[in-house]
Amino acid sequence: MNRITKRLTENKAKGRKALVSYIVHGDPQPGVTLPAMHALVAAGTDIIELGIPFSDPMAEGPVIQRGHERALEHHASLTSAISLVSEFRKTDEETPIVLMGYANPIERMGYKVLATTAGAAGVDGLLTVDLPPEETVDLKRELEAVGMENILLIAPTTADKRVGSIAAAAGGFIYYVSLKGVTGAGHLDTDSVAEKMRQIRNHTELPVLVGFGIKDRATAIAIGALADGVVVGSVLVDAMGADPDSSTDEICNKIAAILKPIREGLDTISSI
Amino acid sequence: MSTKPTIDYSAMPDESGHFGIFGGRFVSETLMYALDELQEIYTRVKNDPDFVAEFDKDLAYYVGRPSPLYHAERLSRECGGAQIYLKREDLNHTGAHKVNNTIGQALLAKYTGKKRVIAETGAGQHGVATATVAARLGLECVVYMGAEDVQRQALNVYRMKLLGATVVPVTSGSKTLKDAMNEAMRDWVTNVDNTFYIIGTVAGPHPYPQLVRDFQCVIGREARQQCLAQTGRLPDALVACVGGGSNAIGLFHPFLSDDSVSMFGVEAGGYGVETGKHAAPLNDGIPGILHGNRTYLMEDENGQIIETHSVSAGLDYPGVGPEHSWLKDIGRVKYVAINDDEAMNGFRRLTKVEGIMPALESSHAIAYAEKLAPQMDKDETIIVNLSGRGDKDILTVAKIDGIEV
Numbered sequence: 001m002n003r004i005t006k007r008l009t010e011n012k013a014k015g016r017k018a019l020v021s022y023i024v025h026g027d028p029q030p031g032v033t034l035p036a037m038h039a040l041v042a043a044g045t046d047i048i049e050l051g052i053p054f055s056d057p058m059a060e061g062p063v064i065q066r067g068h069e070r071a072l073e074h075h076a077s078l079t080s081a082i083s084l085v086s087e088f089r090k091t092d093e094e095t096p097i098v099l100m101g102y103a104n105p106i107e108r109m110g111y112k113v114l115a116t117t118a119g120a121a122g123v124d125g126l127l128t129v130d131l132p133p134e135e136t137v138d139l140k141r142e143l144e145a146v147g148m149e150n151i152l153l154i155a156p157t158t159a160d161k162r163v164g165s166i167a168a169a170a171g172g173f174i175y176y177v178s179l180k181g182v183t184g185a186g187h188l189d190t191d192s193v194a195e196k197m198r199q200i201r202n203h204t205e206l207p208v209l210v211g212f213g214i215k216d217r218a219t220a221i222a223i224g225a226l227a228d229g230v231v232v233g234s235v236l237v238d239a240m241g242a243d244p245d246s247s248t249d250e251i252c253n254k255i256a257a258i259l260k261p262i263r264e265g266l267d268t269i270s271s272i
Numbered sequence: 273m274s275t276k277p278t279i280d281y282s283a284m285p286d287e288s289g290h291f292g293i294f295g296g297r298f299v300s301e302t303l304m305y306a307l308d309e310l311q312e313i314y315t316r317v318k319n320d321p322d323f324v325a326e327f328d329k330d331l332a333y334y335v336g337r338p339s340p341l342y343h344a345e346r347l348s349r350e351c352g353g354a355q356i357y358l359k360r361e362d363l364n365h366t367g368a369h370k371v372n373n374t375i376g377q378a379l380l381a382k383y384t385g386k387k388r389v390i391a392e393t394g395a396g397q398h399g400v401a402t403a404t405v406a407a408r409l410g411l412e413c414v415v416y417m418g419a420e421d422v423q424r425q426a427l428n429v430y431r432m433k434l435l436g437a438t439v440v441p442v443t444s445g446s447k448t449l450k451d452a453m454n455e456a457m458r459d460w461v462t463n464v465d466n467t468f469y470i471i472g473t474v475a476g477p478h479p480y481p482q483l484v485r486d487f488q489c490v491i492g493r494e495a496r497q498q499c500l501a502q503t504g505r506l507p508d509a510l511v512a513c514v515g516g517g518s519n520a521i522g523l524f525h526p527f528l529s530d531d532s533v534s535m536f537g538v539e540a541g542g543y544g545v546e547t548g549k550h551a552a553p554l555n556d557g558i559p560g561i562l563h564g565n566r567t568y569l570m571e572d573e574n575g576q577i578i579e580t581h582s583v584s585a586g587l588d589y590p591g592v593g594p595e596h597s598w599l600k601d602i603g604r605v606k607y608v609a610i611n612d613d614e615a616m617n618g619f620r621r622l623t624k625v626e627g628i629m630p631a632l633e634s635s636h637a638i639a640y641a642e643k644l645a646p647q648m649d650k651d652e653t654i655i656v657n658l659s660g661r662g663d664k665d666i667l668t669v670a671k672i673d674g675i676e677v
Binding site: 054055056057058059060061062065069072075077078079102103104105106107108109129130131132134135152153154155156157158159162166177180181182185 | 288296297298299300301302303304305306444445450451454457458461462463464465559560561562563564566569571573574575576577578
């Protein structure tokens with residue numbers, strides 16, 4: 001069984017809300033990412049979302065844009081991200097990893113090469129922000145051949161009929177984008193998330209994880225109560241890049257300190 | 273009997289916005305409904321007599337169309353060879369072809385009921401054309417412009433502000449047109465309920481490449497009639513500069529089925545295609561995905577978009593409209609490159625021999641026509657799209673000449 005499905009199934013059985021943590025590969029320095037991934041796991045992360053830096057990250061707010069820019073200064077790439085996952089797997093066979101990025105680096109590598117190398121390295125899923133289901137038929141076939149999941153997004157603006165077709169094509173989990181906006185935006189509306197969650201649940205048994213705008217214990221509890229888990233990104237990337245002189249240990253301590261109350265908050269939500 | 277299959281150019285793109293492998297819709301999920309909505313409205317109104325009449329009326333009385341087709345006799349004589357005709361888009365209101373499209377999209381915005389429009393701009397011509405129609409319709413207007421371009425094109429920034437637009441300098445990435453487009457997309461995804469995004473060229477996600485083309489095709493339809501009236505026959509060659517490629521597709525499209533008409537899209541060769549410092553993805557790029565569509569791009573081996581260079585801010589873009597990528601691959605249009613210094617020579621020559629000062633973008637087309645004409649007969653005809661006037665570039669030219677204005 002794919003690690004994503006295994007973990008989310010176990011979570012469900014335990015009544016545990018999933019914590020997905022996003023950091024950018026190679027940000028702020030190439031050597032930081034591997035220890036940071038282990039720190040995320042130690043702080044209670046269920047799934048690591050590793051951002052693939054791109055020169056034109058259209059869906060990102062300023063914080064994650066800067067993260068991409070810092071990573072690109074050191075030439076972080078999709079190829080080096082896949083190598084990094086191989087390294088990570090030497091000491092962690094369990095934690096699911098999703099690569100999250102934009103279509104062009106994937107196009108450049110080629111779908112088949114990507115699927116083969118990423119699958120062999122131990123990547124479990126791929127989330128491509130600018131590849132809607134209509135454009136992912138070929139990619140999905142290659143991913144499925146190596147047991148990787150093609151994670152799809154649903155947005156507040158996705159019409160009911162389309163929710164159904166996306167849910168039918170999605171693998172692993174549904175990533176629900178909680179708000180109209182870019183990553184790191186601050187205008188989270190819990191009521192509208194609740195309403196959309198009901199609509200999505202009508203169409204699918206897949207776990208639904210919610211991202212965009214979740215930054216602390218309070219927002220994690222508010223959204224976690226409605227979903228199978230939450231995605232935390234900008235607040236981590238912001239802390240990692242805030243001080244260019246931080247040592248790797250200091251960065252790992254910072255992200256652990258951010259995740260601790262979020263994890264504890266999620267664990268207070270009683271499962272029904 | 274010809275074995276060549278006939279292509280129905282008017283049937284492109286297909287329903288999902290593809291021109292062969294190019295085009296499509298590569299955006300985040302939040303924007304899909306807005307694109308569906310736009311496509312639905314456009315499909316409904318594009319053949320609606322009221323919409324067409326309103327568009328035509330604005331083009332006639334507000335833009336000043338038809339724009340003349342002018343026989344540049346002295347330039348033709350100096351080049352020695354084909355007769356060069358200029359399609360005078362520089363005489364449009366706001367000084368370039370861009371306004372044809374903003375008039376059309378502003379009408380669409382009116383049909384959607386959205387009260388706020390946004391745009392990206394490089395040289396500022398599309399920003400000015402958008403601010404102009406927004407002023408006229410009383411719409412709130414926000415224009416995103418790379419911080420570098422805000423510096424380079426101060427005059428157009430001020431024009432936009434006078435027209436009531438808010439100009440937002442974009443400081444991310446390379447601080448130029450592509451980053452302005454990223455930022456406009458981010459605004460759109462945030463304000464999608466009340467905002468209409470007026471894209472300035474035949475790029476972006478479907479249906480933009482199609483609808484911008486349709487609005488710009490007035491150029492080619494007029495040129496066709498004017499050429500027949502003035503010369504009694506179709507032109508032998510068409511020449512237009514290509515950044516995103518809206519003026520070129522506007523001229524070319526109504527002639528695509530005429531096999532006798534050859535077509536040349538002129539990209540910005542910058543310091544020379546061989547130097548890598550240029551903006552000529554059709555000459556030296558590979559297919560990839562950016563800004564919502566699959567097309568030829570300038571990128572590195574990891575799929576990162578690389579910085580471009582052109583003396584002309586309006587051509588300084590790493591991608592190109594997807595229909596051009598398709599027309600290149602099927603061989604219908606030949607895409608060539610003209611370097612900065614050749615374009616500057618074109619600018620100077622047209623100014624001196626015809627008393628017409630072309631935009632630096634259009635100067636690339638002029639420079640290529642000067643190369644092409646001597647290879648053709650005296651009774652043959654070239655139409656060059658003079659897509660914009662050069663007033664906005666005076667400071668750039670003066671700087672190159674070492675003169676402080």
